[in-house]
Amino acid sequence: MRPFAYARAETEAAAIRAVSAGGPGTRFLAGGTTLYDLMKVGAEAPERLVDINALPGLASFDTGGRRELVFGAGARMSDVAADPRLVAEYPVLSDALWKAASQQLRNMASLGGNLLQRTRCAYFRGGEPFTCNKRAPGSGCAARDGIDRGHAVLGGSEACIATYPGDWAVALVALDAVVDVAGPNGARTIPMEALHREPGATPEVETSLARDEMILRIRVPATQLGRASTYHKIRDRESYAFALASAAVALRMEGEVVREARVALGGLATRPWRARDAERGLVGQRLTAEAARAAGDAALRGAQPGHHNSFRIELGARTVADALMIARQRA
Template identity: 50%
Template sequence: MHPFEYVRIADAEQAVAVVTADPDASFLAGGTTQLDLMKDGVLEPDRLVDITRLPLRGIMHGETSVHVGALTSMEELAADTLLRERLPFVREALLLGASTQLRNMATIGGNLLQRARCRYFRDPTVAACNKRSPGSGCAAITGNQHMHAILGTSEHCIALHASDVAVPFVALDAVVHVQGRNGSRSIPLTRFYLPPGTTPHIENVLEHGELITEVEIPLLPEGTRSHYLKVRDRVSYEFALTSAGVALLLDGDTVREARVGLGGVGTVPWRAWGAEEVLRGAAVSGETFRAAAEAALEGARTLPGIAFKVELAKRTLVRALETVAGVPS
């Protein structure tokens, strides 16, 4: 592991100032992904600023939203009673996202910032990785593509964003609140992540030194049903091949409101706007759900190793919608 300086700071403004002033400094919270990447030699910060003592932990219930401190653990959020009642698909995504041990360590802010699960990005002996070394190429395009993306990709990168909870978060229009040297700002999660384009190494809109302080999760109207379905190679502790986070507000047999997020298929947590448009105002039926799935996967770009994901993602979404609507599969 690359030698580094360790600093523990208990004031958010000071932590931001220290990291902003040092281009080789990084924040450290739960560290469940970051430390692994450091051990592998993928990340080599000269200074780690431990923020675990900042007052950024806790859950506050409002009339229309839930405010979650960035240092709140996945397990703490999953145990929240209001989320269990009003946003069950958030809780399901959290519980399916990691083992109990990891959920007690991993923070909500850190989960949203987790790095790509691309085997080539995580292996520094592989030279061709535009995410790790801009301009070097993308080994995944000609390599093993089983766990890669089909939506939001480019010729420069097909790495997958693997967060489970980010899928219902984007469907809910969650907002990330951040603090930087120039003050605070709020960023809708649908605008927080950046597709790879020609700059795969730039994954989100955060400036260096900006710190996530809180995630604001809107509450859906009373009566809205939701579900998170995750399809994976094995049941225990595995990343999604495909997943769907859906929420429906029904008026009899008609869909009044729909929220759809997809995981396991996008270079960013994927909001399926086209599927939502198909669903709103439509009758609850297998035909409607299949049409929504077709719209959700429109524009998918495939390679031989991931062509199967198109149909699998469609079936995953249809099954999730059937579950929420109570339609027999």
């Protein structure tokens, strides 16, 4: 690991100023569970870190609002996951946090940092001798002819097929969350669905945030859909593993009939993936096992398998179907 300078900011404005003035080698630091990890494997080498953990209010959150739930970017995953209102009324949000990483990591890791975690692609993390367009733009993509078992079947490009690995962002996309950010040119709000980008020809550009923009908070509209919701995550082992396939699902039912549906996929795509065809197909239907399976197939329509990951198309469809049946039981 290369030496780096460290400074602790006391205000939002000071943090943004420091990162902006510091140039490309300067980064925000929250829990450090992703950033230090990437520095150790050499995938990132910042020269200066600006610690935002002392910023007043950044770690607070409020799930009691009538119009929206508000989560400070510095709130710890474990604190939010255990919030009683979230557990009772928005299980999709608490499940997505509980099922991520380990308790020790969740105690350190912030919600904002979680959104900005980078891919677990082994070629990206491994570095040389592997080629990687994310690490070295224009160098090629070793995963294309390599072991692509964990790579994306949706949203990939010729340049990159790396999966977006996070869970929380998938649940947020399903519930139409927005992200408030601030930078040297002022504040703005980004719909959660527009935060992460597909790789296209520039896989090194992963989000719509500027380098010196800080996430302040995440806001989720209060909705009745929260109660009948779940985050269903399938992985190689039952804890402390990233998703092979996951589905964030939320429903509004009248009796057996679906009146409103939200479906988003994790672990299968290059960014958190909203499955609107699946949602449309469910509305007005009785939610039978067959209807749930049809929604799963719709969610994975257009998926492009590589050499070793075609099994995840069937797995993804089944994950959506199972998630819908779990959510139905909660309706």
